[in-house]
Amino acid sequence: MYELTGKRIFVAGHGGMVGSAIMRTLAPEDCTLVTVERDDLDLRNQARVNEWMATNKPDVVIIAAAKVGGIYANNTYPAEFLYDNLMIQSNVIHAAHQQNVEKLLFLGSSCVYPKDAPQPIKEEYLLGGALEPTNKSYAIAKIAGLIMCASYNVQHKRDFISLMPTNLYGPGDNYHPENAHVPAALLRRFHEAKINNSPVVHVWGSGQPLRDFMHVDDLARACVFALKHYNEMPFLNVGTGDEISIADFAALVSDVVGYKGAIEFDRTKPDGTMRKVMDISKIQNLGWAPNIGLRQGLEQTYEIYCSDVYTVAQ
Numbered sequence: 001m002y003e004l005t006g007k008r009i010f011v012a013g014h015g016g017m018v019g020s021a022i023m024r025t026l027a028p029e030d031c032t033l034v035t036v037e038r039d040d041l042d043l044r045n046q047a048r049v050n051e052w053m054a055t056n057k058p059d060v061v062i063i064a065a066a067k068v069g070g071i072y073a074n075n076t077y078p079a080e081f082l083y084d085n086l087m088i089q090s091n092v093i094h095a096a097h098q099q100n101v102e103k104l105l106f107l108g109s110s111c112v113y114p115k116d117a118p119q120p121i122k123e124e125y126l127l128g129g130a131l132e133p134t135n136k137s138y139a140i141a142k143i144a145g146l147i148m149c150a151s152y153n154v155q156h157k158r159d160f161i162s163l164m165p166t167n168l169y170g171p172g173d174n175y176h177p178e179n180a181h182v183p184a185a186l187l188r189r190f191h192e193a194k195i196n197n198s199p200v201v202h203v204w205g206s207g208q209p210l211r212d213f214m215h216v217d218d219l220a221r222a223c224v225f226a227l228k229h230y231n232e233m234p235f236l237n238v239g240t241g242d243e244i245s246i247a248d249f250a251a252l253v254s255d256v257v258g259y260k261g262a263i264e265f266d267r268t269k270p271d272g273t274m275r276k277v278m279d280i281s282k283i284q285n286l287g288w289a290p291n292i293g294l295r296q297g298l299e300q301t302y303e304i305y306c307s308d309v310y311t312v313a314q
């Protein structure tokens with residue numbers, strides 16, 4: 001058991017969907033949360049990161065800072081997804097090593113696994129086959145990050161752990177019409193269709209891909225749990241272990257929003273990986289389990305979206 005009491009915890013990316021959920025979850029712990037605004041520290045700048053870490057000396061580092069986006073953004077800006085993520089994670093991991101940080105948590109993604117991995121996906125399937133082309137750059141960066149943590153553990157006896165979260169949704173998501181992930185994109189599209197009485201909503205792809213959607217607060221609980229209870233290699237999956245097709249997910253979002261029109265599939269848009277459901281038996285055996293149901297989580301997220309709609313949906 002690693003004690004967080006009295007520790008200085010740097011949450012890199014505290015303003016994002018994942019970082020802000022981790023901040024909420026850590027708030028009741030008796031520790032000091034250390035953050036820095038993006039305008040004050042560009043995590044892609046190695047010299048600045050080294051200087052900041054030497055000055056602020058955290059005991060624990062959580063890397064929730066990343067360039068993220070949905071299938072369109074990954075496909076359209078692969079250079080940014082590779083460069084920004086490699087720079088951010090390499091700078092923070094190496095600076096944490098130089099400053100003798102006691103514990104570091106790196107967040108990867110379920111897209112690190114091969115496109116045709118057996119399902120549900122076990123941790124050991126990493127690097128067992130070719131990646132999904134639509135998010136290869138992001139996946140390669142995340143694979144580099146988790147191998148980097150493991151390498152520092154081997155060579156320098158560090159305690160740098162990694163979690164591989166499934167598809168996430170929740171408050172603080174990016175609602176950009178093209179760049180968002182599917183939950184935020186559809187919540188917004190169905191909401192706007194309801195307001196505008198549009199007869200039809202278009203959903204990308206065939207509707208057939210299967211995904212495992214998890215509320216970000218469940219991931220945040222898994223992060224705190226793993227910091228306290230996990231110090232092994234190489235890494236742990238985090239998900240719900242349940243899967244839903246994009247067609248059924250769209251119908252659920254439509255129902256949560258209260259949209260009464262039709263749904264059509266736009267097959268000119270890519271499906272991406274056809275099936276991506278996590279095997280979460282390792283983290284479950286350690287004592288963590290998800291506890292926010294998909295409908296319940298989407299209802300909560302939609303309520304917050306509606307209360308923020310004039311600021312977030314610009």
Ligand code: GDP
Nearest residue numbers: 070071180181182185203204205209270271272
């Ligand atoms: P992925 O798991 O990396 O593919 O992440 P996404 O959240 O971007 O997409 C998940 C699935 O939802 C893919 O099959 C998309 O084609 C499908 N999808 C349907 N409508 C949308 C949409 O409006 N935005 C996004 N991003 N995906 C959509």
